[in-house]
Amino acid sequence: MQRLAPVVHRTPMTESTTFDTMTGAHLHFKLENLQRTGSFKLRGAYNKVSHLSVQQAERGIITASAGNHAQGVALSAARRNIRARIYMPETTPKPKVQATAAYGAEVVLAGRSYQDSYEAALRDQQASGATFVHAFDDVQVMAGQGTIAVEMLEQCPQLQTVVVPVGGGGLASGVATCVKSVRPDIRVIGVQSDRAPAMYNRFHHYAGNRDRKFTGGIAEGILVRKPGEQTFPILHRYLDDIVTVTDQDVAGAMLLLLERSKLLVEGAGAAALAAVLSGRIQVRGRHVGLIVSGGNADPDRIPLLNQLVSGSMEKYGT
Template sequence: MPWPKIVHVRAQEAMMLTIQQIEDAAENLHHVIRHTELMHSPYYSKLLGTQIFFKCENLQHTGSFKIRGAYHFLSRQAPEQLAAGVVTASAGNHAQGLASAAALLHCPCRVVMPEGTPLAKELATLAHGAQVELKGSGFDEAVAYAGELAQRDNLLYVPAFDHELIMAGQGTVGLEILHDLPELDTLLVPIGGGGLIAGVAAAVKARKPAVRIIGVEAACAASAALARRNGRPVYLASYCHTLADGIAVKQVGELTFPEIQKYVDDIISVDEEAIAMAIVSLMEKGKLVVEGAGVVGLAALLYGDKSVQRGNTLCLLSGGNLDVQTMARVVERGLLAEGRFLKLRLEMIDMPGALATLTQVLSELKANIFQVSHDRHKSSLPLGEAEVIVDLETRGPGHIQDILIRLEEEGYRPEVQY
């Protein structure tokens, strides 16, 4: 499905992004955005055997880098167009970035979000003064409806990534990285539609061509890798739900793709377990809350090809808008993947003291019980038996195996629940 035609430009008609455009964007954004922290991580440096750094766009105003491109785009439009209002489609970060930028420029803003968007993201966008409408089962349907609104109501459609002003704004992240870490060797950047990596790569390669730039995407929404294999943007027939929803797009941009082809050295992907574990790891070890899309670079370092890191290696943490409900599910999934959480279903005899016997066995195994659910009324159970669901804190895969073996020996027939 094409993007709204008011912003669609064929790649062959586009000029490549220049360092001057990105420097102009940096000047324009100087008093608007936060020059976010670049942090060295002693823990991950020791773990991975090279110096690891983080660029913390999760600490940016609105919680992600998106305000950079959104403000730069809006500020370059005619005043009469802004007065008429703007519209976009977004599942979260672009919505908040645009809403914040529009508020700064006193511009009416409408945002179309897919039905099922987490309430926290909707409320955050409303808090910036935008009008929000839920439409469509997914991002692509929301884009189509936002395009209809733009044409019907004479609104300016603001693309999430596929425009040179958007790319230039995002590219200012690259200038900040080199300012704070001129000795950079390897840079890992999330890829969705490509606006962030296109701008950052153009900026970094213009100043320091030797830097290796690695794009990272979710394995189940790998549109950039597919485009590179085909030599052009290709529309994914389908993709699965991913924790990295901020970079889950079915097609990389027509304008961002040439920049990716020219400047990005490699594109790799990470699976859902790696993303979940990286979120949990960064919370515990880095004391940083980063959403799935923002943590894919670290996931690649921790759970992917160990040859990725080389020299001074930096992960761009692109956003931190992780709502509390999602965070709870992600933490559980990350702990499960690391072997630190175990949910079991067991059937046992329904008699006084049976549950106490089970908990005694688990205590001997040093498995900490989070929660127990006991049901003796389930119709599928044999007469005289009860079902128990138990959530356990565990110490790794070996500990889980010990628990399962012991419970089997005790006659409980445990079933692992995922």
């Protein structure tokens, strides 16, 4: 925590009578959308970059990201005056690409998914000898993300359930490890998009969708094709469950957060709330911590959200 303090904000936790009424629970929103760079990813990126040796830093940094890790790495590299080249999918929202470049990193758009960008970044790293900073499959990255749980337990000691978005599993690994180490009685539940359910499938020993065509979706921050090799064993040990949500679920949660709480969040950032509102996680009567993981949404996509949820908002009284 002390290592991160000069750069990383302690983000607030808020409550909402509206959402409590909708769910019959006591919801506590951990607003990582208000973190510097607009996402929790800064925590893990800065922890990793701050641990690099002089020799590693001199070789420069290469990474791949769907957008938020990119900004975290770019800012962290700038703090240490390290060269950074970052591979991002061609489908990455423009605000994320522009913000990454604004921190001084070189941005390379490659492929349609995180996995495409990751493979391109690995080829570059092998040829250049630069230091690779993985978006999730790294112990120091996971440890940085886990500081969210430290703050949540201090801010809301009465928590009974924590709901966390899952892509590659770095955030969930750090959070689950911290929570279960301190409060093993708290349920920790992961949420993944059904457009990229690799971690869900593996967690539940289900292979039905393992090789299906990757179709993308609005929760690009958690659209990861392959589970992390280091993160999966941690999640298998510490998570109580993983559920999936649809793009319609996510879009509805995004619009409700905008309308009721005046929060513009990205798809991955709304995934935890989407899982609760859709009934995939039973929370009635419980104190539930929802990690709003990021706020780097593209405003141009708001019309798409309305199309996705058209006619389905009546159940929420809108």
